[in-house]
Amino acid sequence: MYVQNASNPDRKPVTAPGLRAMKAEGRRIVMLTAYDASFAFQLESAGVDVALVGDSLGMVVQGHASTLPVTLDHMVYHTAAVARGLHSTLLVADLPFMSDRDTAHALEAGARLVGEGGAAMVKLEGAAPHVLEAISALVARAIPVCAHLGLTPQSVHKFGGFRIQGREQEAADRVLAEARAVEAAGADLIVLEGMPTSLAQRITEAVAIPTIGIGAGPHCDGQVLVLHDLLGVTPGKRPKFSKDFLLGRDSVAAAIAAYADEVRRGVFPAPEHCFN
Ligand SMILES: Nc1nc(=O)c2c([nH]1)NC[C@@H]1CN(c3ccc(C(=O)N[C@@H](CCC(=O)O)C(=O)O)cc3)CN21
Numbered sequence: 057m058y059v060q061n062a063s064n065p066d067r068k069p070v071t072a073p074g075l076r077a078m079k080a081e082g083r084r085i086v087m088l089t090a091y092d093a094s095f096a097f098q099l100e101s102a103g104v105d106v107a108l109v110g111d112s113l114g115m116v117v118q119g120h121a122s123t124l125p126v127t128l129d130h131m132v133y134h135t136a137a138v139a140r141g142l143h144s145t146l147l148v149a150d151l152p153f154m155s156d157r158d159t160a161h162a163l164e165a166g167a168r169l170v171g172e173g174g175a176a177m178v179k180l181e182g183a184a185p186h187v188l189e190a191i192s193a194l195v196a197r198a199i200p201v202c203a204h205l206g207l208t209p210q211s212v213h214k215f216g217g218f219r220i221q222g223r224e225q226e227a228a229d230r231v232l233a234e235a236r237a238v239e240a241a242g243a244d245l246i247v248l249e250g251m252p253t254s255l256a257q258r259i260t261e262a263v264a265i266p267t268i269g270i271g272a273g274p275h276c277d278g279q280v281l282v283l284h285d286l287l288g289v290t291p292g293k294r295p296k297f298s299k300d301f302l303l304g305r306d307s308v309a310a311a312i313a314a315y316a317d318e319v320r321r322g323v324f325p326a327p328e329h330c331f332n
């Protein structure tokens with residue numbers, strides 16, 4: 057088994073170009089959220105490839121019903137804390153709701169998340185014209201970008217809830233076109249959230265950049281989960297696509313290691329975590 061830990065500080069840093077190489081070589085990418093330095097250290101020790109400071113912190117850390125109340129100041133604070141727990145893990149931070157309202161704001165947000173927070177990549181939702189422009193502008197200033205398509209939680213009010221996207225043929229074709237558009241705009245990575253397995257597979261085969269799935273089936277180039285779901289500490293019901301990896305295990309470290317192992321072997325997600 058492929059095991060790395062913090063007592064092995066020699067792991068080569070994970071980088072944006074390195075992720076493309078992993079797709080080309082068929083090595084699955086393990087991504088997981090973190091919101092503080094202690095859990096970041098656990099991710100690092102387990103050999104997780106990518107740590108995401110998600111705006112999901114609005115829900116699992118702050119207790120809100122959506123990600124919309126999260127501010128750029130909150131994101132910078134948590135990103136800087138996570139950065140202190142990491143060594144070779146690639147650090148990605150979400151642009152919070154409305155921080156990408158125009159290109160000037162997106163650049164300001166990217167500059168703070170990278171400059172103050174220590175992120176190596178920023179993530180933004182959707183493929184609207186202003187988002188494509190923001191992606192190009194960030195990439196032109198050497199800030200790698202992760203796109204995020206499908207069930208984009210910042211659109212919860214437009215969707216009428218956290219609803220699976222791309223179920224109809226026309227909607228599916230639209231998401232595929234969005235994936236091609238964010239790749240053309242210069243994105244290095246795409247998170248595919250809450251969509252049918254077949255659509256995520258089509259997208260993964262259509263783009264050269266890696267796709268990371270969450271509720272998008274097993275054919276993506278990698279997987280991401282919210283840490284609290286993986287540890288079974290999410291208040292209320294967790295999404296159907298998530299899995300409690302602490303169940304039957306005796307430590308946080310063992311749970312994260314099991315997740316990484318199941319993603320790399322293609323065991324997670326199983327059919328019960330997928331939408332058809
Ligand atoms: N704890 C947690 N886990 C997440 O994965 C997550 C967050 N919070 N917060 C931000 C977004 C919101 N997400 C969510 C939240 C709920 C569902 C959900 O309940 N989905 C239904 C499917 C609905 C349908 O069929 O259209 C489900 O049964 O899982 C999905 C994504 C994903 N992200």
Ligand SMILES: CC(C)C(=O)C(=O)O
Binds near residue numbers: 089109111249
């Ligand atoms: C669920 C992931 C992809 C995310 O955007 C977040 O945690 O905010």
Ligand SMILES: [Mg+2]
Binds near residue numbers: 123150
């Ligand atoms: Mg997010």
